[in-house]
Amino acid sequence: MDLRTADKPAWQVAGVATVAFVVLLWAIEAIDVAASHRLDGWGIQPREAEGLPGILAAPLLHGGWGHLVANTVPALVLGFLTLATGIGRGLAATAVIWLLGGLAVWLVAGDHSVHIGASGLIFGWITYLAVQGFVDRKPSEIVIGLVVLVVYGSVLWGVLPGTPGVSWQGHLFGAVAGVVAAFAVSERGFSRSSRR
Numbered sequence: 001m002d003l004r005t006a007d008k009p010a011w012q013v014a015g016v017a018t019v020a021f022v023v024l025l026w027a028i029e030a031i032d033v034a035a036s037h038r039l040d041g042w043g044i045q046p047r048e049a050e051g052l053p054g055i056l057a058a059p060l061l062h063g064g065w066g067h068l069v070a071n072t073v074p075a076l077v078l079g080f081l082t083l084a085t086g087i088g089r090g091l092a093a094t095a096v097i098w099l100l101g102g103l104a105v106w107l108v109a110g111d112h113s114v115h116i117g118a119s120g121l122i123f124g125w126i127t128y129l130a131v132q133g134f135v136d137r138k139p140s141e142i143v144i145g146l147v148v149l150v151v152y153g154s155v156l157w158g159v160l161p162g163t164p165g166v167s168w169q170g171h172l173f174g175a176v177a178g179v180v181a182a183f184a185v186s187e188r189g190f191s192r193s194s195r196r
Contacts, residue, residue, distance in 0.1 A: 039057075044109070097124030
């Protein structure tokens with residue numbers, strides 16, 4: 001562990017990490033715009049071998065400034081809350097959502113499509129935060145999850161198909177992966193494995 005961060009409260013580290021991630025998203029979009037949106041082709045291309053690296057790249061790419069602006073505030077709020085409940089757990093949950101959600105999109109989404117954007121992560125963070133308190137049986141986390149559902153729950157309708165050009169598969173599998181992450185990195189299981 002970096003000694004410079006060891007004495008800082010978890011919420012401060014969570015805040016810095018979340019802001020750094022969003023700054024990275026904006027920097028990548030600036031590069032993408034300068035490159036005439038060539039980076040967007042690095043998204044998830046279902047069942048194509050060259051689309052596999054897109055599982056890692058897709059959440060970092062956006063289809064223009066409007067797409068990125070729409071994801072910025074939810075990424076800041078939900079990313080912060082995910083990390084603030086425990087940096088190690090939050091990072092592990094994010095990794096599960098990122099990889100499992102992306103792999104499911106690669107396996108199931110329609111042919112001849114490219115899927116990009118951080119919204120899969122955002123949907124995953126919503127369901128992770130909504131479920132983790134019940135998994136851990138922690139009243140404070142249950143309250144956070146309920147507040148998240150009140151504020152962001154309506155966006156979960158985005159898991160349904162219907163809006164052209166929107167990856168409902170990314171939303172759906174991100175949300176499913178968030179539930180999986182809540183169980184995979186539950187406080188009891190995560191703290192037990194980190195002591196080994």
